[in-house]
Amino acid sequence: MTDVPAHVHEFDWPDRVVLGTVGRPGARTFYLQARTGAQIVSIALEKEQSALLAQKIDEILDRLREVEGNRWSVPTSTPVELVDNAPLETVQEQFRAGTIGIGWDPITAQVIIEAHPLPADDELDEGFAEDSSAEDSFAEDSEMLRVKMPVGTARAFTQRTRELVDAGRPLCTLCGYPIDPDGHTCIIPES
Numbered sequence: 001m002t003d004v005p006a007h008v009h010e011f012d013w014p015d016r017v018v019l020g021t022v023g024r025p026g027a028r029t030f031y032l033q034a035r036t037g038a039q040i041v042s043i044a045l046e047k048e049q050s051a052l053l054a055q056k057i058d059e060i061l062d063r064l065r066e067v068e069g070n071r072w073s074v075p076t077s078t079p080v081e082l083v084d085n086a087p088l089e090t091v092q093e094q095f096r097a098g099t100i101g102i103g104w105d106p107i108t109a110q111v112i113i114e115a116h117p118l119p120a121d122d123e124l125d126e127g128f129a130e131d132s133s134a135e136d137s138f139a140e141d142s143e144m145l146r147v148k149m150p151v152g153t154a155r156a157f158t159q160r161t162r163e164l165v166d167a168g169r170p171l172c173t174l175c176g177y178p179i180d181p182d183g184h185t186c187i188i189p190e191s
Helices: 047-065 121-127 151-166
Strands: 007-011 016-022 029-036 039-045 093-105 110-117 143-150
Touching (some): 007 029, 016 151, 029 047, 029 143, 039 047, 039 110, 047 093, 110 151
Parallel strands (some): 007 143, 039 093
Antiparallel strands (some): 029 039
């Protein structure tokens, strides 16, 4: 049996849920931020996690659109009134995301994101031993973020996330590596 995290940051109908960044391209930190009233939680993600999260949410929404009658009114694109280009609110990192799960609640027509923190180094060694499962790698007192968002908000979330991921450093046309603002040494592979 898996232990339930001691503290769950739960956002059932958040006022705002966005992905944003802090820092300049090449040195950005990505944050998933959820807010309801005065409660704000920000968790750090890797750029690749952010991109994959947006991709998987869009896949879920696209599959739901194909259900006969589209009974959940899943939009094909972001509703204009839900576009959120405002910066992140005050960021105090709660934890760095390790495992992220995505689900669907058909009763409330919401996409669910659950994020668990990266385990501590000593938990990594113990949690992935031969006789342990990955689920056991979370400490008993660990925390978790659970965010549920309606389908329109989910589309807005994925659009913003894709735009932020794509807004990184430009790629060199010769070597394909990112070009830093202060210069670039081209690494051309040998033939």
